[in-house]
Amino acid sequence: MLNNILHPSWIRKVIAKTVAQVPVTTTSKQFITITAAGASRRTSCTVSVKRSLFESGCEKYSSFAYSSQSAQTRKMSDKGAPQSTAETTKSSVAGAIGDAAKHTNRLINEKSPYLLQHAHNPVDWYPWCEEAIERARMENKLIFLSVGYSTCHWCHVMEHESFENENVAKIMNKNFINIKVDREERPDIDKIYMQFVLMLNGSGGWPMSVWLTPDLAPITAGTYFPPNDRWGMPAFTTVLKTIASKWQSDQEELKQTGKHVISAIQKSLSEKSTTATFEPGSAEAKLHEAVNIFKRRYDQEYGGFGMQPKFPEVARINFLFHAYIITKDADVLDMALQTLQHIGHGGIHDHVFGGFARYSVDRVWHVPHFEKMLYDQGQLLTAYANAYKLTNDQAYLQYADGIFRYLMKDLRHPDGGFFAGEDADSLPTADARVKVEGAFYAWTWSEVKQAVHANAALYADLKLELERIFEIYTHHYDLRQTGNVEPNSDPHGHLTAKNIHIVRGSKAETCAKFDITEEQLQRVLDITNEVLHKIRDQRPRPHLDTKIICAWNGLVLSGLSKLANCRSAKRAEYVKAAEELYKFLHKHLYDEERKVLLRSCYGLGTDDSTLESAS
Template identity: 60%
Template sequence: MAAGESSGPPKHTNRLINEKSPYLLQHAHNPVDWYPWGEEAIARAKAENKLIFLSVGYSTCHWCHVMERESFESEEVAEIMNENFINVKVDREERPDIDKLYMTFILLINGSGGWPMSVWLTPDLAPVTGGTYFPPKDRWGMPGFTTVLLKLKIKWATDGDDLASTGRSIIDAIKKNVEEKHKEKPDRALTPEEKFRQAITIYKRNFDPVWGGSLGAPKFPEVSKLNLIFHAHLQDPASKILGVVLNTLDKMAAGGIHDHVFGGFARYSVDKKWHVPHFEKMLYDQGQLLMAYTNGYKCTNKPLYLDVADSIFKYICKDLQHPAGGFYSGEDADSLPAWDSKEKIEGAFYAWTFSEVKDLLKTNLDKFGDVGGVNPLEIYTEHYDVQETGNVEPSSDPHGHLLGKNILIVYGSVKETAVKFETTPEIVQRILDVGNEVLHEVRDKRPRPHLDTKIICAWNGLILSGLSQLACVKDAPNRDKYLEVAAKLVSFIRENLFDIQSRKLLRSCYGDESDKATKLENPIHGFIDDYAFLVKGLIDYYRASLDESALRWAKELQEIQDDLFWDQSCGAYFYSEANSPNVAVRLKEDHDGAEPCGNSVSAHNLLLLGDYFDDDSFREKAKKLFSYFSNVTPFGYVLPEMMSAMLLEEHGRDMLVVVGPDGPEAKSLTDAVRSFYIPGLVIIRLDPTKPNQRMGGKKVDSFRMIQDSPTAYLCRNKVCQLPLTEPYRLAEGLQAKHVFDYAEYEN
């Protein structure tokens, strides 16, 4: 039994008790008569002619918890809701199609959105008004939730036809926007090169030269933009834009958004310094940041980036991995400050008082060994800015949850700390490592934040990409483990997130206390992101493992995706399947946000699958995507992942052909190339013992081994360089173009 809970049976239980989603289960004992999204709730709304109150959130959402505590746990508020509305709860991560549709409405009427999302719908699912968080009573210049409920009750009773008409017109407007948004073309569309130059200009202009990332606060990782900047610099090193992404990676790694004690990243920081995070840790961020720091290392060989990527790996394996191999959605921002506390607060798991740090390090001095006479406490607290009065500025802590507390942050470097204390960087690093181990051991005894045990296909696809890209780095400290975990994840997805009967992906499955994942009786099938992200993950996994079965499955899933989501009349992919029940509008995403959109990722996938299988139909679909979204502006800022794919289409892709039997020599040749950052690299392995083998349009009899040794051919745009048998010569040829001195871009 958790601290603060009553020992008796719950006073209320509603229909959500039968759900699997941790978010829905959190609300199963509210006095509100909640329904899950579905026909039962909608039929009742029609039969009783009542508005539907739709509440959308997710289990690791701080303000969702606040609104639950203030309003949904209130008997008084629940009475108003139950009498006058049909109340529906949706987990936005489980049903992103519903979330995205009504968030489009919220953005249209309010100009901004967020969660919890609160929307009132007519019985035919047309939205009439809404917002995000509402306080229980009028305050802060905001109408209270009760006020809104009572006004809508009266409005629906006295002017319901007008509300319904307004709702239908809004749905019609959203439909029209989807159908016509990309039909009108500008007088002169920008060329790919012009879009590329425009993107570089915008990123330089919006870049924070001191703290990295975009100017201002709050600060988000924006990994899709970082990935494009890597690609842009490789395309045009003279632009010097690499400094934008390297400074951002450095400052994020140094900031409080990065969990220095153990690893992983929080969702975002509330300040411009990356210091005080919104403490939830989401799986999709970990997967994308694995890729970003791996790319950073491949471009610079800077050890910090490999260390950070490895720490993300350790975090997800320890705290987010299901025993069978899949990964959970994320951890909450809130937790109990102590086991006997009654109320959770944000950041309690991660914050430290000076006295806590001092006592822990003093008690464990023997663990530091011989440190040459320096004081570990002084070095640790100086390096991480741990202050006696706390290091959190009041403006970053409006609720006072972090008074007197410290969020670890690095303002200097290991070298600078060593100089200040007249010691060596090696001793400083040992003190930091041991200190973090001590704090981690103690922190693990604190009440943990809530873990959302939903296992989402799309996000596991992102993790598969991150693990696979990291496993391509031959210098990586746990390379075999990365590949082992990735292989286990592929098996998990095949077994638990692919419905063999329907030949469709599932959106999610669910972890519990057993070693097996569970599924919904009435499954929610995958959306475009689930297919696109997993196909990308499988292509990346093939590049790391050369497991051709993964590549064949990627092709199969791409073909299923094309059947389910491609718009045959206008082009591009819809977010949801045709004829999805109770979905008023099929949207098409055209923005890379916290996650890249499925259309952007698919553009990459189609080009690469076209190369691997020498299939022009895939390549033509990619070109249609570029055409469909051509009037999005500024293109490279709104769709950075698609801009990167467009660069591959415009400037060509690289192919490595290794001919020879499988073994250490062939692997060394492959390693010599895949350790570099080469966007869109296609790797073909041809075995001379298989005379009929053909892959990527390449036949084994078109290539020969030199002196009976495995031989590598590096090709670009179907033109191959002279064959090589020595890995170091392959690497030498790539070093000058693909690896940059990070010191040149610092400061």
């Protein structure tokens, strides 16, 4: 990769080829994989791409003249909100090092939890602002743009390995103007530069690392870079020094490369996209064509589409539901339902309490990328509600209700809105200094056994021996004494000898094996999960991103409305939550005078200068 990372003629060739050949739309999933010693390793929080590289929504950025304004404050009632005031956020995120922090940079004045996480790096970070861009022009330096989000595992890895390292920071501060962007706060910036990363590398993810000329033209890019040469990737310091040297020796050539990139993107954006037109009566044929594509890509054994990593991809599931209603093709319905079943059985599902992780790193939905994002919860609420309405299978309703429980307990602001998500990483113990991935969710064999035996009174009415109860529980969730996580799904070794709950069989099979009724099994599962939930709540929690994003809350509002329409016993609770969320959005994220929706707010609230129009 280093051979081509700053080879202008190669970059121009790739860009030109991409512009000439990329289709108007693509449904392929693109992600970073680096292969070493035959093993595929995740090296970024992957991006699932279902859009054109040059979709029309980017046209307003075709001049690369972004708004350079920083986020503006918008106040909001914050009574009783955990981790939601500006002071609490700063003290819990940026202030983790304490008042005696050795380094403090400009990010300390930001509201974004992601930017605050980097406020004590020795790197001289700027937020995206005119001051940083003007300094780059005045000093004739390249800009290093780092984009991520606060619950991104690989963003944390790169911060710990590189951005907290004083020697790395010296190289960065000497040679570059360094800008840090929260992609959830500024999706406009993230979108255009991610398109460049995809054009250049064919894949993308976060952290996103892009080097720009002082005129904001991208000249090269990547995602995560390790501190040392490994996994077939160059060390971050090697990349930094190479780029800095190239800027000193071939500055004009790099500027021309940047102009070429801008020109290529602008050319593509300026070309009128042809609108597909269907002949009268052709809709059914197009539907069958799409369904056949889904059938070819469907994983018959484990559900979902393609291989690992696997995302829920709820939009595909919803399409299949609609296609079934029209075609009455049972195979179409089975693809949607079986995918939801495998997701519900998998480790991507938090069996202990509820909610779903962002994606699974393996084909079988077992080992998740542990961050829990609001947009997944909202979309899966809708999918499981739809599945229940089509089948009347209570299992789907239980999955949806588990999401509801998680949202209401762990992601809800007291006024009714919902926070953006929870991190993948957390401290394994209260006195630990280093966070690890999955620490909050994984269990050792002995931890589960001790929990069962310490709560014997809760199982008294089951008339089963404690050891048998433990055997039933561990069998059903495939918990093992040596742990149940494959090494190739755990590149850091954080899950060694740990277990992630997964249902590999069925309730009927567990009942048959232990000669118990399904009611007895459900009681064993419910009691033990609640015991583990209470124990888990004593662990250090993952970081909570208190950003409240309008669009993601809209997904939850849709999901709650669908769930309330399932006529369950908890309908009144679902309706109340939906009503309170609607009032929250109208009060805090809608500008009555301008008739526009605001992108986001925080505990004390911020929204940037870019607004989404209400329609």
